[in-house]
Amino acid sequence: MKKSVEFIIEKLVLLSGIASIVFVILIFVFLLKEGLSLFGETNLFSFLFGKNWYPISDPPQFGILPLILGSLLVTLGAIVIAVPLGIAAAVYVAEVAPVWLRDILKSGIELLAAIPSIVLGFIGIVTLAPFLKNVFHLPSGLTALAGSIMLAFMALPTIVSIIEDAIVSVPKNYREGSLALGATRWQTIYRVILPAASSGILAAIMLGIGRVIGETMAVLMITGNAAVLPTSILQPVRTLTATIAAEMGEAVSGSGHYYSLFAIGIILFIFSFIINLLADFFLHRKRA
Amino acid sequence: MRDTQRTERIAFAVLLIATIIVIIPVGLIVLLVLWRGLPALTPEFLLAMPRDGMRAGGIFPAIVGTFYLTLGTAAFAIPFGILAAIYLNEYAGQNWLTRVIEIAIINLAGVPSIVYGLFGLGLFVTFLGFGASILAGSLTLSIMTLPVIITATREALSTVPRSFREVSFSLGASRWQTVRHVVLPNAIPGILTGTILGLSRAAGETAPILFTVAAFYLPRLPQSVYDQAMALPYHIYVLSTQVPNVSVKIQYGTVLALVLMVFLLNITASVIRAKFRKRKTW
Numbered sequence: 001m002k003k004s005v006e007f008i009i010e011k012l013v014l015l016s017g018i019a020s021i022v023f024v025i026l027i028f029v030f031l032l033k034e035g036l037s038l039f040g041e042t043n044l045f046s047f048l049f050g051k052n053w054y055p056i057s058d059p060p061q062f063g064i065l066p067l068i069l070g071s072l073l074v075t076l077g078a079i080v081i082a083v084p085l086g087i088a089a090a091v092y093v094a095e096v097a098p099v100w101l102r103d104i105l106k107s108g109i110e111l112l113a114a115i116p117s118i119v120l121g122f123i124g125i126v127t128l129a130p131f132l133k134n135v136f137h138l139p140s141g142l143t144a145l146a147g148s149i150m151l152a153f154m155a156l157p158t159i160v161s162i163i164e165d166a167i168v169s170v171p172k173n174y175r176e177g178s179l180a181l182g183a184t185r186w187q188t189i190y191r192v193i194l195p196a197a198s199s200g201i202l203a204a205i206m207l208g209i210g211r212v213i214g215e216t217m218a219v220l221m222i223t224g225n226a227a228v229l230p231t232s233i234l235q236p237v238r239t240l241t242a243t244i245a246a247e248m249g250e251a252v253s254g255s256g257h258y259y260s261l262f263a264i265g266i267i268l269f270i271f272s273f274i275i276n277l278l279a280d281f282f283l284h285r286k287r288a
Numbered sequence: 289m290r291d292t293q294r295t296e297r298i299a300f301a302v303l304l305i306a307t308i309i310v311i312i313p314v315g316l317i318v319l320l321v322l323w324r325g326l327p328a329l330t331p332e333f334l335l336a337m338p339r340d341g342m343r344a345g346g347i348f349p350a351i352v353g354t355f356y357l358t359l360g361t362a363a364f365a366i367p368f369g370i371l372a373a374i375y376l377n378e379y380a381g382q383n384w385l386t387r388v389i390e391i392a393i394i395n396l397a398g399v400p401s402i403v404y405g406l407f408g409l410g411l412f413v414t415f416l417g418f419g420a421s422i423l424a425g426s427l428t429l430s431i432m433t434l435p436v437i438i439t440a441t442r443e444a445l446s447t448v449p450r451s452f453r454e455v456s457f458s459l460g461a462s463r464w465q466t467v468r469h470v471v472l473p474n475a476i477p478g479i480l481t482g483t484i485l486g487l488s489r490a491a492g493e494t495a496p497i498l499f500t501v502a503a504f505y506l507p508r509l510p511q512s513v514y515d516q517a518m519a520l521p522y523h524i525y526v527l528s529t530q531v532p533n534v535s536v537k538i539q540y541g542t543v544l545a546l547v548l549m550v551f552l553l554n555i556t557a558s559v560i561r562a563k564f565r566k567r568k569t570w
Contacts, residue, residue: 002462005464006462006463006464009464010379010463010464012371013371013372013374013375013378013379014375014379016367016368016371016372016374016375017371017372017375017376017380017389018385018389019368019372019434020372020389020392020393020396020434020435020438021388021389021392023392023396023431023434024392024395024396026407026411027399027403027404027407030406030407030410030411030415031403031406031407031410033410034406034410084306085306085309085310086310088302088303088306088307089303089306089307089310089311091303092300092303092304092306092307093307096300096303096304097307105307105311108310108311108314108315109310109311109314110554111314111318112310112314114488114550114551114554115314115317115492115547115550116491116492116493116494116521116546116547116550117492117493117494118492118494118521118522118524118525118546119317119321119492119524119543119546119547120317121525121528122524122528122539122543123317123320123321125528125529126536127320153310153313156310160310184292184293184295184296185296186292186295186296186299186300187292187296189299190299207398210398213400214398214399214400214401214402214403215400215401216400216401216402216494216495217494217495217521217525221525221528221529241400241402241495244402244405244406245402245405245495245498248405248406248409248498248499249498249499253414261406262406262410265402265403265406265407268400268402268403269399269400269403272395272398272399272400272403273395273398275398276394276395276397276398277391277394277395279394280391280394
């Protein structure tokens with residue numbers, strides 16, 4: 001009796017463990033199942049590099065280059081803002097701030113992580129967009145820049161907490177050795193601690209990019225949604241994720257439009273897969 | 289010497305300013321939502337049906353919808369997640385299978401939320417024929433939440449000292465008896481904290497429910513798990529981008545309702561974590 005219970009439990013937990021693998025495969029299979037049907041209508045090259053996204057014109061054109069560039073532009077902007085701020089904030093929290101302030105700052109960052117993206121999108125519409133409109137004298141504040149700023153904030157909790165972990169796990173004797181040699185705390189931070197934590201910093205940047213490129217609702221709401229080739233960061237753009245969210249509701253099931261949105265999903269899935277493997281690689285290198 | 293000290297002072301000041309730039313907007317956002325949202329948050333607003341194309345009335349069906357979705361997510365994700373974590377921490381060896389499962393979990397955690405929406409549409413809504421329903425939405429959200437729960441539970445299990453298990457084994461207890469009576473009771477607070485945080489994320493998600501459950505305007509309560517439902521996050525999206533001339537008061541009220549729900553879950557998790565830290569004696 002006891003033996004059979006043990007046996008059943010053992011198989012049950014094994015199956016639950018394997019379920020994660022099954023889910024990843026299922027996600028990929030279902031994206032492929034719907035997405036690959038597109039390539040009867042158009043070829044991979046004109047899908048990836050086509051300059052026109054007119055999914056419901058006659059004949060439709062499924063070029064996602066404007067969407068890819070839109071995603072890249074917004075992501076690049078967000079990373080340029082978030083990485084220096086994230087590194088600085090993590091260093092401050094881990095190395096400089098007094099204990100009482102450290103706890104307040106960490107709670108604040110946790111709070112930011114807890115705010116749903118739809119709420120940040122709404123706040124972006126009512127505060128950030130009008131602000132940018134006035135500052136840059138634009139016809140509308142809903143631009144790639146607004147998206148970048150908002151996404152930078154959404155990526156910051158991830159970036160800060162991973163870099164902070166990396167800094168805290170730098171062995172204590174590195175720090176003590178440096179200080180004993182007469183280095184100041186600041187010299188120790190940027191000559192010893194940051195280089196020692198560099199793998200963690202790279203992992204944080206990778207995961208930040210993953211978070212930003214996959215973010216959907218906030219970008220859908222504040223980037224202005226124009227599926228055209230972007231020429232400036234002060235112009236409305238449309239990202240890959242926002243396109244799926246905005247158009248799937250109206251896409252007729254089984255149409256080229258429907259398949260093309262799944263094909264965009266394949267691109268996003270592959271991209272996030274690579275980013276996460278890279279981040280995992282950097283995190284494990286740190287431990288080794 | 290004086291130069292290096294001045295450099296340090298300047299450097300620390302720059303770090304402080306950067307940190308302030310990160311933190312201040314968080315405070316401002318919370319204050320803004322409270323200040324503009326609180327006047328709207330009357331019992332009537334929370335408990336009434338929306339009227340006049342959502343330009344008046346309340347948000348009751350959206351609250352109920354989000355509550356059901358969170359409950360459904362919990363029902364699927366918690367058992368699966370805890371069992372998977374027990375496997376990884378208590379049963380699995382250091383082999384290729386464990387490594388593959390770990391990589392799968394990392395990738396599940398990184399899949400964009402809108403891709404979960406596509407997946408849910410493809411598998412649950414269309415292939416399995418659940419239609420846009422609470423069932424399809426909960427299943428989609430639960431797969432998205434799974435990696436959070438697995439990671440948190442695994443962490444909680446791994447903080448239970450090895451010696452606890454060794455004593456249990458040496459008394460003749462089997463592996464499952466050890467897990468059931470020794471490891472799990474000591475890990476419960478950590479598991480709860482992680483699970484609640486995962487659920488609070490699911491409650492605030494919009495993209496995965498767009499095509500799997502969310503109803504634009506449905507001024508009645510869902511009758512079964514095969515029903516569509518309104519949900520707070522999607523309702524915010526609708527109110528702020530899809531319906532013209534919605535009063536700011538209703539918009540902020542809905543935003544505050546969601547924020548309060550999510551924060552309440554987060555605070556619960558923090559309280560459990562804080563209590564546990566105090567009680568922990570090893």
